[in-house]
Amino acid sequence: MIDREPPYPRKPPLSTPQKLVRLAGIGLVVLVAAGAFAYVNGSLDPQRLTPARVVDVFEHNNGIHPGYRRNHPKGICVAGYFESNGAAANLSKAQVFASGKTPVIGRLASPTGNPYSPDSAAPIRSFAVQFTQANGQQWRSGMNSMPVFPVGTPEAFVDLQKATAPDPKTGKPDPAKPPAFFAAHPEAQPFLAWVKTAKPSASFVTETYNSINAFVLVDGQGRRQAVRWSLVPEAKGDAPAPDAKDYLQQDLSDKLASGPQRWSLVLTLANAQDPTNDASKVWAGEHKTVNAGTLVVESDSAQLDGNCRDINYDPLVLPSGIEGSDDPLLAARSAAYASSYMRRTSEVDQLKATPAQEKQP
Amino acid sequence: MSTPTTHFSPLARALHWLMALMVIAMLFIGAGMVASVSERHEWLLNLHKPLGIAILALVIVRLIVRLTTRTPALPADLPAVQVLAAKLSHSLLYALMLAMPLIGWAMISAAGDPVMLSSSVRLPSIVAAHAETFAFLRKAHRYLAYLFFLTILAHLAAALFHGWVRRDEVLDSMLRGKTRG
Numbered sequence: 001m002i003d004r005e006p007p008y009p010r011k012p013p014l015s016t017p018q019k020l021v022r023l024a025g026i027g028l029v030v031l032v033a034a035g036a037f038a039y040v041n042g043s044l045d046p047q048r049l050t051p052a053r054v055v056d057v058f059e060h061n062n063g064i065h066p067g068y069r070r071n072h073p074k075g076i077c078v079a080g081y082f083e084s085n086g087a088a089a090n091l092s093k094a095q096v097f098a099s100g101k102t103p104v105i106g107r108l109a110s111p112t113g114n115p116y117s118p119d120s121a122a123p124i125r126s127f128a129v130q131f132t133q134a135n136g137q138q139w140r141s142g143m144n145s146m147p148v149f150p151v152g153t154p155e156a157f158v159d160l161q162k163a164t165a166p167d168p169k170t171g172k173p174d175p176a177k178p179p180a181f182f183a184a185h186p187e188a189q190p191f192l193a194w195v196k197t198a199k200p201s202a203s204f205v206t207e208t209y210n211s212i213n214a215f216v217l218v219d220g221q222g223r224r225q226a227v228r229w230s231l232v233p234e235a236k237g238d239a240p241a242p243d244a245k246d247y248l249q250q251d252l253s254d255k256l257a258s259g260p261q262r263w264s265l266v267l268t269l270a271n272a273q274d275p276t277n278d279a280s281k282v283w284a285g286e287h288k289t290v291n292a293g294t295l296v297v298e299s300d301s302a303q304l305d306g307n308c309r310d311i312n313y314d315p316l317v318l319p320s321g322i323e324g325s326d327d328p329l330l331a332a333r334s335a336a337y338a339s340s341y342m343r344r345t346s347e348v349d350q351l352k353a354t355p356a357q358e359k360q361p
Numbered sequence: 362m363s364t365p366t367t368h369f370s371p372l373a374r375a376l377h378w379l380m381a382l383m384v385i386a387m388l389f390i391g392a393g394m395v396a397s398v399s400e401r402h403e404w405l406l407n408l409h410k411p412l413g414i415a416i417l418a419l420v421i422v423r424l425i426v427r428l429t430t431r432t433p434a435l436p437a438d439l440p441a442v443q444v445l446a447a448k449l450s451h452s453l454l455y456a457l458m459l460a461m462p463l464i465g466w467a468m469i470s471a472a473g474d475p476v477m478l479s480s481s482v483r484l485p486s487i488v489a490a491h492a493e494t495f496a497f498l499r500k501a502h503r504y505l506a507y508l509f510f511l512t513i514l515a516h517l518a519a520a521l522f523h524g525w526v527r528r529d530e531v532l533d534s535m536l537r538g539k540t541r542g
Binding site for chain 1: 388389392393394395396397398399400401402403472473474475477480481483485490491492493495496499500510514517518521522525526528529
């Protein structure tokens, strides 16, 4: 090293104008860096659809119920296992599809935004499932009993929520808005046609739950197959829902008291022309299906202290061998669920303080 | 005792500039992904986790390098308050480089999520699943990221102040191995 010893010869001092110009230069560099950061984090763009703004829309429509999920807040924890028959092991290298059992923690819920909604408020039920593989990887899936989603993009979904937002004056949605929304969104027709015929079910255990979004199975050789999946119930029944506010939880407990409840996990393999990026579209016509095994629910517990409470059923928590598709709703669900999860986990203490209103008549 | 050095060692300089790039990229990736509901959210998140673990590994190497090599002294005529600001901000930068990846890792663990660095590489959980712990760590991750960015801006402004206004040897000591002629 031939470093010179300190002290160094000082450069001649700058004149005041020179100094000011250089200080301004430093200020400009800092300003540009801060501006770039503000651009990236959305501060400069109040129109950008962010995860927080998606969750804000739910809070605006439903009010804030501290500690609860911002959507589908009324639900029950269930536990059991998935018994794979190995039939899907040649489609996906995920451990869950190899023959054998994988433990499951699930959650059955109603699709409204209020934890105290009557069970018949909507003709849809949802089932969220977490499979924990022996290698520690997980598969989480949030499924619904409708066959298709009303819309195909997060932007349209938020606009749909806004079209059904309560008017601050009346507390009711503006009756002109939903028809205007659906007129502008012809992609909602398959959902609307289905929902016309749908009735609230008397039980969670007789419902079929669909992934709705498409996913991609990857086998050991890297071959890819787009799929949608469904949980098809073993229990049959289309009894009308009782004329009561709450009946699903009691029904589930009664059914479980008589034995475990079972669903087949059926994979529907996409044909070449099936859209994987649009959950509003039916995959019509003949399809190859694979029954991958049986989901067995053995027990239930109230969600406020059940082990599903602190699970974020993010549909992009996937094991090696299952991947998200190009469906834009998947990333949006993942992002918005994370925002909802952050908010509700900050409010857990308020859950314990809240009286269990669901038990009221 | 050996003669005092006037420049950071080549390894220290390489680590500084590599990590500068990684940390700044990381802060922008983080800010961008939490503000997006598009596919960008997913691929930024898949970049954020392995990059964070790489930063954690590198900062450990860097701390060892820092503690075992000679570092140039600050100019003798630097006002005491600037010396204090320099020392505190450097300590803060090291602390944040170490803490942010650990908080991110702990936060995913506390959520009960598998800590996946890729579609098949999983790190062990370092904290038991617990909702309140997650909420605390998640907020800490956000606010410390802002503190990190502001500290980097101050560090950048100070480095330019040394190079452009004071015109002393400080900026040069990290830019090159020899004093310019």
